[in-house]
Amino acid sequence: MNEISPVGCLFPRRPRSAGRARAFVREFLAAVPDGDRFAEVGELLVSELVANAIEHARTPAGRLIEVTCAVRDGRLRIEVHDASTDRPLRRDATPSDTGGRGLLLVEALSAAWGCCPRAGGVGKYVWVLIDPQGAVGSQPHVPVSTSSR
Template sequence: MISFDPAARRSGSAQAGADFIWLPRRRRSVGAARGLLRTFLGGVPGGDGLLAAGELVLSELATNAIEHASVPPGRLIAVRFEMVSAQLRLEVHDASRAWPTVRPLAGGYEESGRGLLLVESMAAGWGCCLRPGGVGKFVWAVVGPVEGES
């Protein structure tokens, strides 16, 4: 079981109402990240409506950071959740500078490679940025109603 120490949350640059948590770079951290997201959204009005899409998108981003980031052993990943208006912003940070790429489906029988296609279809937007003042990058996605749509 993975646990986290609330004192290990990043302070200072994290905005009020946002959670930033470091996790081991292991497969079971994906489930831990989903649990942390459920806790975060449980304290947000209307959070239940963002949970299903948020968990799916977070799972895909975290899995990519764990499975595809070429980094030395012992590096951590971080997840960040923030409400921006009625939208949920998710971030997954890792120590790799390699950008994620959406792979086209070849024959439809592959067992992997669909993660970012799911993110594209479930998120209002997503992208990747270098970590300011740090090592690596973060991949972000926004889940929720698209601005201007009801």
């Protein structure tokens, strides 16, 4: 599979941005040869990461969320940037909890994921690598800090 350079899009910190981020990933993958192999997992995981940035990132009003996508080494890389320095924390949700399972999905469905400070900027980005064959044993917080930019 050819490498596809990073493409990004900005979204407001509003609940409907998770759906718009899914559409952005879908549109990006439509231009990638065999991109449909990543679509289901890519759309789900970007939705979870954007929802986390909306719900948990404590940032000043007006700050945007940036989503970038790229294909490298046969894997889809998605990054979600926000202006908060707070790292995502996995929760142990009880059966009656209506939330708290997003990072469990990220761990289960990705090949690897992590969180890094934004170089030369405010905040952090959470990245996820998606293998077209499905998860290969996710390795949370793999020490790969190079942004796809």
